[in-house]
Amino acid sequence: MEQNGLMKSKSLRSESLFEGQKHEDFEFASFFRILINRYYKSLLIALLICFISVNFATAVEIKVWRFGGILAEHNWEKKKITEWNKQNSDVQIAWSNQDWATKREKVISAFKSGQLPDILVMDGPSIPDFVRLGVIRALDDVDRNMVSSWKNRFVPEIWDTTKYKGKFYAIPTYVDVTTFLTYNKAFVKTPPTTWQELKDVAKNLKGKSNKIPMVIAATKGTNDVNLWEGIAYANGCRWLNEKGDKVVINDRGCVDALQLYKDLVTGGLTEDNPQEIDYYKAIVLLLEESAIMSQSMSWLKAIDSEVKGSKNPDYGLTVFPKNANPTGSYPSANVIMAPTSAGMLTSQSKNVKAAMKFLNYFASQEFQAGWDGDPIPGRVPATKENWASPDVSKVYPDLVKLYNKGTLFNGAVPMPAFPGLVQMETYMGEALQSVVMGQQDVQSALDRVAAKSQRVLKKVSK
Template sequence: MAGARFVSELSRRHFMAWALGAGAAVALGGCVESSTRREPKGSTVTLTFWNGFTGGDGEYIKKLVEDFNKATPGIQVKMNIYVWADFFQKVPGAVISGQAPDVCVMHVDDIPTNAARSILVPIDDLAQELGLKASDYTSQEVWQGGLYQGRRYGIPFDMHPLGMFYNKAVLRRAGLDPEKPPRTGDEYMAALEQLKGKGIPGHWMSPFPFTGTFQFETLLWQFGGELFDPEVTRATFDSDAGVRALTWMVDLVKKGYSPANVGQDADVIALQNGENAFNWNGIWQINALDEVPQLEWGVAPIPRIGTQDAVWGNSHQFVLLRQRSPSKERLAAARTFIQWMSQRSVEWLASGKIPVLKSVAESPEFKAMKAQVQFARQAPYIRFPPAVAGIADALAMVDKAVNQAVLGKASPADALKSAAAQATQVVRDNHEKYGD
């Protein structure tokens, strides 16, 4: 699943500037009409629902939609699942042509760009009708993640953060306690040193966004740094905190705690094969590891390497697309669907997610999910990208810096300095393009 997500993330970052450019914005400006289409009374309302759940979570979303259709004969949902790159290519065209789906799911870092281009419509009224408020959520970051320029465009469905998977058999082989994974930087380095003494490179450092970039961002925040200044007019990830974070990563390779030139997904494959002890990866790996025969594995929060707790994460959120002919009945049906799905999010969490609602996080059903519960311990300090349009293009510069430094093509300081200069130019161009 991580490999698919890697391709999707890169595709999203490079696609948004093209698909949602000035031409699309001009076309969208004339596609909204004030007329309201009415469905015949007593008829079944059919909703279209698009998402990018092509991985293992696809079967879970299909089951939820099937259950909804059985429970609500007056509302039937027709779902289309696309790989994320195709999803973002189809959405603007669907809106322009007047064939937009009724409900979609997007990541928090996709919402600002689509909102700025009028692909999405504000849903403050919908959130209010559903009685949603910040205090209901396990993380203020996830609640704020659905906002753009003070308006709500997304309703949180889940969070999916980074966590630390570990191979219990490998730890046992190195004389480490498989039931006490390291929690601090000192404990982590001591464990890596002990593993190295047994000939085991304990942490295979990925030079790719999945999950090298996510590890860098986690460490940057742990060391007290930020990706950008508060107004997102200047990249600041080349700060002392950024250099410390990336140097820590590069030193894992230099000091023999990680092999060089780790391929995409080679880190998690090594964990499965008993060649690796620790793997910082996304919660989406839970079900994949469960399917590996005789693998003894555990999961814990990312250790605090820096001075404070922080971890990279993202969130799927429900959004509504701009319709050429809005329908009150379809909007009401969409509200019912979103509310129904949110209330049954425990079933969705089994796909490899953590809850956004406190009521779900405190439920016996969720507490029985041992792996997800470990990830959820990080909920109070999960961090998301800044909510500004075009941010994915600027974050692509972070990917570049991590790749160059981990592969030994540039020093951490030089790689970050060059990437930050480019990212600063990107965000300044975006402010002009999107009017943030």
């Protein structure tokens, strides 16, 4: 029995030792599994951090400077850029709005210091000077196939506004078009189509009310000069000859266009001091019902949305009356136009492929859709699809009718754009003022502009 007890005791101790060993093995296994789990979790976290870090490290930032624009444009662009950045982790857009008034100075200064962004969004008339200086690159030189894929989306005449010497430099979103006649339909049932009809309608309106029959904008401002250029180009006037080596702004077609201004002023058919009324003020006079007719550009509707004193007259918008028999040496232009919000690739971009990826989006209807009249009012859209939108018909019923007839852009040409034009237009602004104030006769004023401008052309052509 003692032996049996001893054997039982040994058996119990063995079982106890075995159970203890099992417990120790279990604890060790559990500890080992914990270590492994922690290791893999740490490894997973490390890999995740590494992946995120690499992803951020490989993400390319494309800087964009956007000059000018109205609030509705800024809001739309902010929305689309936010969407882009969420959907494209490899290319992040840093978009910033810049002051329109100092656009050329800022760009040229940044170019000289090597601090240009990747993309500029600004006006088409700056293209010739920027090409001459080497600020921007031709997009079709970078990726001809990509550029070709965009072309059919755009109105052909608008597409051509950003071409220079056969190269395509910028993607337009809309164009400013000039020159139009805006008229109060309560007073003018049928708008005039010729210069003589314009004078006759204005004379008929004079004295019938205390309102100004016809407002002309004749300050030194660029917009006012552009208004005159649109009227002059329709009369066969041009700044330069076909070779581009001679200033011809004193051609007969230009002289007669400026004479129209003088005739309206001396006939008492305009405001008293047109040299003090710029384009914006001229439109305000019409919207406040102080005037019956006015010159205008296509972005009249943008002004209309901002004028608090507007009495919301029922007004019409049509192409400005033309000389029944154009007297200039060059073809009559129906209207002249220029994009003022066009995407350009700078010569200093270090991420051309990424920048072109974004410009491909910039040219897409998804991005362009905002310029169909809603949410952005008062812009003449660049794409064909936007012209088919019911929203643009609400904003521009008169222009949509002309577009659908095929007459709005028929004979349209780009606004003047060549090196030295900015300085030349300051001379033209001075001439406008001197003529409407009776300080110079028309021919002498334009001869002087031509002589001074020829010197500028010679300088920039060296």
